[in-house]
Amino acid sequence: MNMSWTLVIWLSIGAYAFKMLGFVVVGSRKLPNVLAQCLMLIPAALLGAMVFNGTFTDAQSIAVDERAIGLIVAIIAAWRKLPLIVVVVLAAATTALLRAM
């Protein structure tokens, strides 16, 4: 687990740079519609990727294990509109329980 300050610092600088880019540099000029539409899809694409990559891969291989059950529990909980913390706890607890068995 090599969490590093390099990551913390560059992510902070980069995140601010993006916020500023639209707000200060581009100002009131308009971005082409198609480009703005694509940029707004970034969260959908990446969050979808992180959910599936995090559940169905183990290093460089495809895997189906306890995490898949945890995912299903999370989806049901989110679909029932339970609060975030409940969704997280239910999914983690299910997985923990299965791992302990």
Add this chain to the structure above:
Amino acid sequence: MKFRIEPDVRPVVTSALALSGAVGVFALAFGVLAVGAGASVWQTCALSFFAFTGASQMSAMSIVSTGGTVSAALGSGLLLAARNGVYGLALSPYFGESLGKRLLAAHFVIDETTAMMTAQTNPRLQKIAFWTTAIALFSLWNLGTLIGAVLGGSIDPHTYGLDVGFTAAYITMLVPHLRTSNGRIAAACGATLSVVLAPFLPVGLPILASGLAIFVGVRPQRAKTAA
């Protein structure tokens, strides 16, 4: 200066506080998960204070925790941060010309402040909405992170299923993006790419590569007028 809150301001302040409270709980989860992913308490808090953009912080942490490189983590974190640039474009006209104020306000341009500000109808309320949300949310986001990070140190991530806790948090963040058909297609393509590419790319890169799914956005949305 009077401290009586005017009637039209009250609902704005109330919803800003409610929203910030919910985000504070989310920050608690982020703190626990980040420390579980191997970050120190200081690193976790620094991210919340300086990067201040939830999904980016989370994705960077989970990529590192699964053995991805720092550059892959940074790449996906920055890609997620890029949408704040688009919010900045949308909010820009609401702010005056003062550069100093713009540079300060820029730090607080995120999903929630954008949503709150654009929901108001007059300039005075827009300003109040932006700044109350910004201040309350920033305070609670950082407080929640600190508490979560301190608590998280005593938890073994694998035993307690924290990796799936991350996944669950992503799902709740993903839900609002599934309202449009483009959002659903982008999510499905991203999900598929991230698993299919896993055997062929180093850890972390499949997530970055799934960003290609955003080109779904070039799909013309004028189908309605054509029909």
